[in-house]
Amino acid sequence: MNCPYGVRRESQKNMSLLQVRDLKTYFYTDAGVIKAVDRVSYDLKEGETLGLVGESGCGKSVGALSILRLIPNPPGKIVGGEAIFEGKDLLRISEDEIRQIRGNRIAMIFQEPMTSLNPVLTIGLQIAEALELHRGFDKKGARGEVARLLRMVGIPDAERRINDYPHQFSGGMCQRVMIAMGLSCNPKLLIADEPTTAVDVTIQAQLLEVIKELTSRLGTAVILITHNLGVVARHVNRMAVMYAGRMVEVGPSVEVYAHPRHPYTIGLLASVPRLDQPRKERLVPIDGQPPDLIHLPPGCPFLPRCSRRMERCSVEGPELREVGRDHMVSCWADID
Amino acid sequence: MTGQYIIRRLLIMIPVLFGISLIIFTIVRVIPGDPAVVLAGPHATKDVVDQVRVQLGLDQHPVKQYLLFIGNIFKGDLGASNRTGLPVTKEIMARLPYTLLLALASILVATVFGVTAGIIAGVKQNSKFDYLSMLIALFGLSMPVFWLGLMLMLLFSIKLGWFPSVGAESFKHLVLPAITLGANSTAIIARMTRSSMLEVIRLDYIRTARAKGLSEKVVISRHALKNALIPVVTVIGLQTGTLLGGAVLTEIVFAWPGIGRLLVEAILSRDYPVVQGVVLVVATMFIFVNLIVDILYSYLDPRIRYH
Numbered sequence: 315m316n317c318p319y320g321v322r323r324e325s326q327k328n329m330s331l332l333q334v335r336d337l338k339t340y341f342y343t344d345a346g347v348i349k350a351v352d353r354v355s356y357d358l359k360e361g362e363t364l365g366l367v368g369e370s371g372c373g374k375s376v377g378a379l380s381i382l383r384l385i386p387n388p389p390g391k392i393v394g395g396e397a398i399f400e401g402k403d404l405l406r407i408s409e410d411e412i413r414q415i416r417g418n419r420i421a422m423i424f425q426e427p428m429t430s431l432n433p434v435l436t437i438g439l440q441i442a443e444a445l446e447l448h449r450g451f452d453k454k455g456a457r458g459e460v461a462r463l464l465r466m467v468g469i470p471d472a473e474r475r476i477n478d479y480p481h482q483f484s485g486g487m488c489q490r491v492m493i494a495m496g497l498s499c500n501p502k503l504l505i506a507d508e509p510t511t512a513v514d515v516t517i518q519a520q521l522l523e524v525i526k527e528l529t530s531r532l533g534t535a536v537i538l539i540t541h542n543l544g545v546v547a548r549h550v551n552r553m554a555v556m557y558a559g560r561m562v563e564v565g566p567s568v569e570v571y572a573h574p575r576h577p578y579t580i581g582l583l584a585s586v587p588r589l590d591q592p593r594k595e596r597l598v599p600i601d602g603q604p605p606d607l608i609h610l611p612p613g614c615p616f617l618p619r620c621s622r623r624m625e626r627c628s629v630e631g632p633e634l635r636e637v638g639r640d641h642m643v644s645c646w647a648d649i650d
Numbered sequence: 651m652t653g654q655y656i657i658r659r660l661l662i663m664i665p666v667l668f669g670i671s672l673i674i675f676t677i678v679r680v681i682p683g684d685p686a687v688v689l690a691g692p693h694a695t696k697d698v699v700d701q702v703r704v705q706l707g708l709d710q711h712p713v714k715q716y717l718l719f720i721g722n723i724f725k726g727d728l729g730a731s732n733r734t735g736l737p738v739t740k741e742i743m744a745r746l747p748y749t750l751l752l753a754l755a756s757i758l759v760a761t762v763f764g765v766t767a768g769i770i771a772g773v774k775q776n777s778k779f780d781y782l783s784m785l786i787a788l789f790g791l792s793m794p795v796f797w798l799g800l801m802l803m804l805l806f807s808i809k810l811g812w813f814p815s816v817g818a819e820s821f822k823h824l825v826l827p828a829i830t831l832g833a834n835s836t837a838i839i840a841r842m843t844r845s846s847m848l849e850v851i852r853l854d855y856i857r858t859a860r861a862k863g864l865s866e867k868v869v870i871s872r873h874a875l876k877n878a879l880i881p882v883v884t885v886i887g888l889q890t891g892t893l894l895g896g897a898v899l900t901e902i903v904f905a906w907p908g909i910g911r912l913l914v915e916a917i918l919s920r921d922y923p924v925v926q927g928v929v930l931v932v933a934t935m936f937i938f939v940n941l942i943v944d945i946l947y948s949y950l951d952p953r954i955r956y957h
């Protein structure tokens with residue numbers, strides 16, 4: 315308890331905050347069963363930032379929403395796995411218990427700031443709600459705290475804007491409100507699902523800076539979902555790459571960025587502009603389309619688009635295996 | 651929503667009512683049947699009929715008649731009934747409270763039952779309650795008013811004797827007509843509320859509310875309901891307008907002394923001043939209801955308030 319700050323911080327960093335194991339979330343539709351998330355596993359340590367990347371539709375949002383059990387049911391259902399957070403399996407605790415965690419221990423902010431806020435309620439009320447629910451504020455006390463939070467995320471003239479409605483804010487400002495809401499109860503984990511895709515580039519950078527600055531100050535772990543690898547590399551400690559509902563590569567972001575081991579990660583990296591390399595002649599997108607999640611072939615789902623395919627790949631799908639320190643890949647090929 | 655806006659809306663009413671007065675003035679004169687003939691009786695001689703026509707002022711040029719009609723309106727005078735000779739305003743004022751009472755009771759019934767059923771059906775989609783209430787709503791939509799009125803009367807007055815069948819002497823007399831008149835609106839409001847609820851419940855901000863850890867009760871009552879009710883308020887307003895003017899059948903079935911029945915009586919006897927007066931009054935109420943709806947709307951939806 316009385317250890318020096320730096321040491322405590324160090325030991326905290328090594329404690330596991332969230333362990334996701336074999337998470338499976340399926341959607342039961344008329345067309346068939348969509349395996350949106352299929353046996354996904356990853357770990358997150360306290361205060362760590364994890365970037366979750368992958369093409370549209372690969373299951374990033376569903377995977378994140380599953381942790382908070384916010385999957386619309388029907389048609390969705392979490393059919394297997396566990397998500398251990400602070401010693402509890404989030405997928406098995408009662409509805410009341412998961413509500414204690416939502417917005418309190420784990421907060422989430424979403425892709426579309428404008429539609430993610432209720433248009434008929436003031437932003438002050440929408441932030442105060444969480445404070446009253448989880449931190450025992452009364453109406454009056456919450457007001458002051460809301461103003462403090464709004465100032466914290468850089469909203470000018472915070473006191474006056476408490477009674478404003480979402481439509482009176484720009485997209486970027488709405489996302490700042492969402493960030494204030496997300497951090498209002500000092501969560502241990504903030505899940506940011508593509509928080510910047512709906513705003514323009516300069517605002518994107520500012521928002522990411524706000525998230526990064528505040529979460530590192532508060533010691534909040536972050537799962538940052540994005541399809542922009544450039545964003546991830548600069549802002550996260552670790553990186554997880556998803557493809558067709560599966561995890562294909564996880565590792566320290568520096569390592570994955572410098573030495574990607576999965577053909578899909580290599581393809582993704584080749585398709586974004588990189589600052590650490592001389593300007594390439596041309597960006598190369600990955601050929602082909604992501605597979606139909608209802609009719610996944612046996613074997614590796616990336617096979618049809620893969621440049622390193624082998625006979626074995628069409629027979630059995632590879633599992634995640636360790637290829638470096640804390641670096642896992644699911645691919646049969648040995649790529650260096 | 652400013653006072654200025656409301657004043658502007660009230661000013662717009664003037665040309666609208668002018669238009670309506672012109673239309674109804676024309677229509678009553680275009681439909682076949684001569685008021686003088688009706689009033690003079692089937693055996694009257696041509697002389698008598700002509701005399702009656704002069705008495706009614708119908709021998710004058712239509713333009714002159716219209717100008718007189720409009721001029722009198724500004725004096726608060728809607729003319730006198732052909733049949734009774736009483737001022738039209740008096741005839742209407744004697745009947746209007748009954749119509750207002752019936753319409754308000756009906757819309758109250760329709761709103762309470764329609765909104766409640768719609769919310770539960772929407773929140774518990776595909777439940778037994780959902781199926782049952784929507785089935786009943788379908789009945790409510792397709793049932794002719796007079797048939798429903800007669801069936802209710804048959805069951806609750808004649809068989810069970812719980813409520814009187816005709817008349818308007820007590821609160822008990824109000825129950826069956828109000829249910830009959832409100833049935834259709836109840837169904838419409840219930841279906842609208844349900845579909846609006848279903849739509850709202852899957853929007854992003856509802857997910858945000860859930861992600862905050864709010865209980866389902868708070869998510870529905872605080873976050874979903876207000877949004878879901880915005881389109882419902884419009885429907886309730888329109889229904890109120892319809893009920894005010896559309897109580898004719900119900901009033902006839904239950905011998906309810908409202909202006910719907912007055913209108914029918916007036917049309918049958920070609921009582922031009924009464925027909926014109928009733929239509930103008932109903933139109934005015936309709937416009938007022940719409941104004942109230944718009945004001946309510948702006949309280950529910952801040953995006954409108956600030957424009």
Ligand SMILES: Nc1ncnc2c1ncn2[C@@H]1O[C@H](COP(=O)(O)OP(=O)(O)OP(=O)(O)O)[C@@H](O)[C@H]1O
Pocket residue numbers: 341343348350368369370371372373374375376377386389390541607
């Ligand atoms: N409500 C739903 N009903 C049916 N299928 C769904 C539903 N929500 C998601 N899915 C399916 O789950 C898969 C994964 O969706 P998800 O939203 O997680 O993708 P994503 O990786 O977040 O993509 P994006 O980058 O576009 O946000 C998709 O292929 C989609 O078809």
Ligand SMILES: [Mg+2]
Pocket residue numbers: 374375376507508
């Ligand atoms: Mg997504």
